[in-house]
Amino acid sequence: MAIRLSTLLVLLFTCSTSSPAQVSPTTRPVSVILDTDMDSDCDDVGALAVLHALADNGEARILAVMMSDPNGESPRCADAINTWFGRADIPIGVRKPGVGKANSRYARQVAEELPNDFSYERGPRTVPLYRHVLAAQPDGTVVIISIGTLENLAELLDSPADSDSPLAGIDLVRRKVRLWSCMGGYYPTNKAAEHNFKLAGPQAARAVNSWPTPILFSGWELGSRVITGAKLAQTPAGSPVRRAYELYCKPGEGRCSWDQTSVLAGVRGASGYWSIHRGGYNHVFEDGRNEWRLSPDKDHAYLIERAPPAEVAKGIEGLMLWQPKK
Ligand SMILES: [Ca+2]
């Protein structure tokens, strides 16, 4: 049973500023599946670090990490990050074929330099893993956070019944997923398609236009003004988060925080950082362009900048600097 987005965001809202220690430990954990490309840009690494910080603070529980890009290096990089944060056994779903290099300045190096034990050949495939994880959760509890392209979610919607659930994919999602927090698109619209929607346009259109539960979008315009990561140079040398940013950014510089915004909003809601535009829906075209339409109301919403980007950056970077308890 889908909960109205307005109700949901009130439920999710917690007072928040920067470090995990400042957040109420009574906040109940949000069950999260993170769907990431973890290749072209380093903000996926920052986003996974933020999610681990929220998990260490009792705000989130990481059910699985799904890879949207079919290269063999990105899932090993993700496993290295999970291992660093003491969660080496988080299941990671991969797409075929698992060959070729990541379009990445950091994924191979992080995978080769830092401890991880992920094997692409043995790794579960994304859609069966989605179905397995969703089927085991209580109804209406799972938050999916997507920070890459949307092939996995489109295929999940179209997946048939299997040994994990007698439900077709769209019905399984309707029953289990409370919210999809999606980094993608421009709001209210733009002449060009945003990266995550553009690279797999038909799948983005299929996933967004047919999704049966609330969606909260973070557009390109939001995270592009939030620059984080420069302070990672102060963190331990063995950190895969520090290493990825080191490999991606010029010394002393940070990077836009598109993906971190969707992680934070998926777990904490508006966080005091953003306003939420409701009413109407987001339509995605087959070429990946999107436009916000005034009716009908499809329980879609998007984030709008409210706090100064520097203040949001301070909060997000504080979470990215979080170190695991050894
Ligand atoms: Ca592992």
Ligand SMILES: [Ca+2]
């Ligand atoms: Ca991404």
